[in-house]
Amino acid sequence: MTTPGQRGFVLEALPGDEEEDLLSxxxxxxxxxFTVAADTDARGGGVRRCTWLDTFDWRLYRAGLMLRFEQxxxxxxxxxxxxxxxxxAEQDVTSWPRRPPLDLPEGPVRDRxxxxxRPRALLPIVRAVSTATVTxxxxxxxxxxxxxxxxxxxxxxxxxxxxxxxxxxxxxxxAVRGYPGPARRASALLAxxxxxxxxxxxxxxxxxxxxxxxxxxxxxxxxxxxxxxMPAQVAVARLLLRLLDTFDSNVDGVLRDIDTEFxxxxxxxxxxxxxxxxxxxxxxxxxxxxxxxxxxxxxxxxTTPVRDLDVHLLGFDAMAGQLEGASPADxxxxxxxxxxxxxxxxxxxxxxxxxxxxxxxxxxxxxxxLGIRDNDGLRRPEAxxxxxxxxxxxxxxxxxxxxxxxxxxIAAQGGAITLQSPPESLHDLRKRAKELRYLLEFFAPLHDxxxxxxxVGDLKQLQDCLGDFQDSEVQRxxxxxxxxxxxxERAAPAATLLAMGEIAARxxxxxxxxxxxxxxxxxxxxxPAGRERVRVLLEGRP
Amino acid sequence: MKIFATYNIKGGVGKTTxxxxxxxxSAVDGYRTLLWDLDPxxxxxxxxxxxxxxKGGGKALIRGTKALDDAIKGTDFDDLDxxxxxxxYRNMDLILGGKDxxxxxxxxxxxxxxxxxxDHVFLDCPPSISLxxxxxxxxxxxxxVPLIPTTLSVRTLDQLTEFVSGFSGHRPQVRAFFSMxxxxxxxHLDIIKDLQAERPGVAATPIPSLSMIERMSVxxxxxxxxxxxxxxxxxxxxxxxxxxxxx
Numbered sequence: 001m002t003t004p005g006q007r008g009f010v011l012e013a014l015p016g017d018e019e020e021d022l023l024s025x026x027x028x029x030x031x032x033x034f035t036v037a038a039d040t041d042a043r044g045g046g047v048r049r050c051t052w053l054d055t056f057d058w059r060l061y062r063a064g065l066m067l068r069f070e071q072x073x074x075x076x077x078x079x080x081x082x083x084x085x086x087x088x089a090e091q092d093v094t095s096w097p098r099r100p101p102l103d104l105p106e107g108p109v110r111d112r113x114x115x116x117x118r119p120r121a122l123l124p125i126v127r128a129v130s131t132a133t134v135t136x137x138x139x140x141x142x143x144x145x146x147x148x149x150x151x152x153x154x155x156x157x158x159x160x161x162x163x164x165x166x167x168x169x170x171x172x173x174x175a176v177r178g179y180p181g182p183a184r185r186a187s188a189l190l191a192x193x194x195x196x197x198x199x200x201x202x203x204x205x206x207x208x209x210x211x212x213x214x215x216x217x218x219x220x221x222x223x224x225x226x227x228x229x230m231p232a233q234v235a236v237a238r239l240l241l242r243l244l245d246t247f248d249s250n251v252d253g254v255l256r257d258i259d260t261e262f263x264x265x266x267x268x269x270x271x272x273x274x275x276x277x278x279x280x281x282x283x284x285x286x287x288x289x290x291x292x293x294x295x296x297x298x299x300x301x302x303t304t305p306v307r308d309l310d311v312h313l314l315g316f317d318a319m320a321g322q323l324e325g326a327s328p329a330d331x332x333x334x335x336x337x338x339x340x341x342x343x344x345x346x347x348x349x350x351x352x353x354x355x356x357x358x359x360x361x362x363x364x365x366x367x368x369x370l371g372i373r374d375n376d377g378l379r380r381p382e383a384x385x386x387x388x389x390x391x392x393x394x395x396x397x398x399x400x401x402x403x404x405x406x407x408x409x410i411a412a413q414g415g416a417i418t419l420q421s422p423p424e425s426l427h428d429l430r431k432r433a434k435e436l437r438y439l440l441e442f443f444a445p446l447h448d449x450x451x452x453x454x455x456v457g458d459l460k461q462l463q464d465c466l467g468d469f470q471d472s473e474v475q476r477x478x479x480x481x482x483x484x485x486x487x488x489e490r491a492a493p494a495a496t497l498l499a500m501g502e503i504a505a506r507x508x509x510x511x512x513x514x515x516x517x518x519x520x521x522x523x524x525x526x527x528p529a530g531r532e533r534v535r536v537l538l539e540g541r542p
Numbered sequence: 543m544k545i546f547a548t549y550n551i552k553g554g555v556g557k558t559t560x561x562x563x564x565x566x567x568s569a570v571d572g573y574r575t576l577l578w579d580l581d582p583x584x585x586x587x588x589x590x591x592x593x594x595x596x597k598g599g600g601k602a603l604i605r606g607t608k609a610l611d612d613a614i615k616g617t618d619f620d621d622l623d624x625x626x627x628x629x630x631y632r633n634m635d636l637i638l639g640g641k642d643x644x645x646x647x648x649x650x651x652x653x654x655x656x657x658x659x660x661d662h663v664f665l666d667c668p669p670s671i672s673l674x675x676x677x678x679x680x681x682x683x684x685x686x687v688p689l690i691p692t693t694l695s696v697r698t699l700d701q702l703t704e705f706v707s708g709f710s711g712h713r714p715q716v717r718a719f720f721s722m723x724x725x726x727x728x729x730h731l732d733i734i735k736d737l738q739a740e741r742p743g744v745a746a747t748p749i750p751s752l753s754m755i756e757r758m759s760v761x762x763x764x765x766x767x768x769x770x771x772x773x774x775x776x777x778x779x780x781x782x783x784x785x786x787x788x789x
Contacts, residue, residue: 043620136618142762143591144618177623178615 008199009171009190010206011150019169022195023150026171027135029189030148034137034182042134044149044174051127051158052204055120056253056262058216063116066204067109069093078109085202088112119314121259124158126207137173137186145182147174148190155207165210170199220246220265222272222441228396233283235395236276237373239442243273244366251358255350260310263349267307270299275438279402283393288368295361302352308478309342319503326499333496337486399443400538406436407534411526417518423473426518430466433459451537458525458533465514465521472511479504543657545650546664546785547682547714551698553669556688556721558585559755559765561666563778564686564785566764569622571786573661576614577624580634580649580678581668584627590617591762592626600628603652604637610652619767623660635673646673650681679706682714686785688721688749691733699741719745719781747780 011022027036039045049071054060060067065088068079075094081087091107104110104122135148153167171190175183190196201209208214224242226235246269253262274296281289316335320328352358393401410432417425437459444452479500486492524530548561558581565577579586584594592615602608603625614623630637638648653663667678679685687702689695703716718741720734738744749755754765754774761768766775 141591141593144616176616178613 232398330499469514579627582631600630720748
């Protein structure tokens with residue numbers, strides 16, 4: 001039996017060298033201490049196919065994990081490891097669908113990762129076909145004491161129109177049990193061959209690099225590359241371009257309906273864009289801002305129905321599990337109704353996203369933003385818009401003025417809310433809080449990270465409370481609307497309507513609880529300590 | 543983990559060749575297999591080109607002060623490992639006898655920690671009736687007994703069966719097979735016929751006396767590996783099929 005653990009090598013052909021010559025040089029070097037013999041029947045030899053899997057937003061990799069599917073003649077094996085290669089779990093699978101979405105079969109790998117990835121689907125990130133040749137290294141008795149495995153790997157990126165790349169051949173020495181010395185000696189001989197270097201990257205990472213990618217190369221966070229001194233309009237253009245990239249990279253996943261989070265991320269990008277245009281649009285040409293304000297509102301609106309239904313379906317089991325009077329089974333007609341309705345709404349969404357209006361928004365918006373970003377100095381920001389005395393504000397000036405204003409507005413609006421205030425006043429405050437949150441995220445690179453975390457922490461608490469308050473109300477209204485629609489379609493048994501009534505009652509209780517918590521959360525955010533934290537954030541000193 | 547032991551009181555009856563070939567076939571079938579060469583002559587170790595020496599000494603291994611795991615060597619074949627012989631095994635009776643009392647369960651106890659790692663273990667025993675063979679019989683699930691078709695060897699089988707039936711608790715299954723069979727000898731054929739009819743547990747597959755089996759010491763590999771289509775290899779394959787089907 002062979003044991004793993006010996007360090008891997010990469011065979012980098014130097015200019016003018018042929019790969020075959022290098023392999024001959026490797027065998028000649030090993031021949032100094034061993035008799036070398038080809039092993040055509042070796043278990044590690046031959047052609048192997050494997051696929052690395054992760055979610056679109058790299059949830060496994062970000063958690064320090066890598067998942068590989070090794071294809072066998074029938075079915076295959078899933079191997080979960082840490083990013084340093086340490087094995088974590090394995091499970092056999094009888095078959096693996098070639099195309100996403102890839103549902104994960106029951107087993108130890110699933111148990112280990114399901115909480116991490118849910119509700120995202122696993123996607124093939126890289127496919128590899130490797131052809132390995134095995135050479136036995138024999139001692140003076142003709143006994144195999146180590147093996148050299150030379151692996152030629154071809155990799156493809158399934159999501160990128162099947163881009164293909166060849167990796168530099170990888171060499172590994174495997175020890176035979178009970179013979180650690182010869183494997184060490186073989187490794188040392190190998191390392192002495194010019195052109196042979198220690199493999200510093202895992203095959204997966206090397207494959208990504210060869211395909212022009214890198215791990216965790218998608219994130220829904222804003223993370224625009226802006227600096228304090230940058231002209232404000234350039235910073236805003238960069239920010240909006242980054243949001244447009246996020247929008248673009250999610251469209252395909254939405255259209256293929258891979259998982260619900262593509263639409264979620266796409267909608268967040270749209271919402272952020274709308275807020276950025278509203279709050280920072282003064283530095284952009286007025287007509288441009290006005291036009292895209294309307295276009296992105298349209299995009300937000302066409303994506304709403306499917307997302308609302310996704311939210312209902314994602315939380316369905318939890319909602320059914322909380323029923324006290326009714327049985328979860330009573331709600332099944334509602335689930336079936338939601339699924340039918342989603343299918344219908346998805347067709348509309350799909351038509352809108354594939355249509356010319358969406359394409360025009362994405363293409364023309366990008367062109368306009370690139371023009372602003374790359375032709376800074378040729379254009380002037382519009383007069384007014386909060387910068388009457390400064391025609392060319394910096395990103396920092398824009399960040400401070402807009403963030404400060406947004407905070408003061410929340411403090412004033414929230415401070416005026418009493419127990420008698422109508423629900424709309426809290427809903428409106430929620431919108432303002434969301435705008436402030438976006439502004440903080442847009443300009444995060446300009447802020448002190450510690451001060452930023454403190455303010456965002458307070459704001460998040462307030463947002464959660466306002467979110468619970470409004471969502472409970474919205475969902476209650478939706479339950480009523482759904483009940484009406486189901487009755488109209490004669491798809492509502494009495495037991496289902498009773499169960500829906502119970503859910504509506506529970507939502508009313510949640511809303512009341514959120515209302516009770518509001519005062520304390522708001523006081524923490526906008527009270528003296530909260531104001532001081534915002535002052536430190538904006539003025540840059542404690 | 544199932545333990546097979548090739549045993550006969552007599553030497554030169556084909557114990558080691560059987561152990562080596564059956565262990566190899568077990569590994570070919572995908573069982574994680576370990577062969578322990580308990581014979582100080584080290585013939586099984588020699589056939590796998592492994593030096594008949596246990597690092598740190600065989601004595602420490604048998605006494606349990608050195609882990610069995612550390613003595614294991616990989617063979618040239620997938621799923622087949624070997625614990626080599628050691629010259630100190632010639633005194634194994636004394637080692638097993640210990641200071642105060644003799645032990646008949648030591649080998650079984652030593653093997654227990656390997657249960658998760660191996661599906662099959664083969665014990666290749668030295669010829670004798672001793673504390674070593676008693677240990678082996680207690681550890682084994684199946685005693686694979688090669689018999690040369692002579693009247694005396696029939697007696698040996700009876701003695702062995704009787705000895706084992708006296709064990710309290712775990713008793714190994716006794717599976718005999720005819721070894722070094724010369725089909726030209728009338729006596730061989732008669733004894734095979736009679737014994738297979740009279741005694742349960744005698745395998746239907748005989749292993750013929752063939753020069754190809756003797757070539758194993760030249761090739762230093764199981765005949766089932768270097769000449770898998772030969773008559774000898776086919777005979778071992780049939781025997782292995784029979785043993786796995788009925789044990």
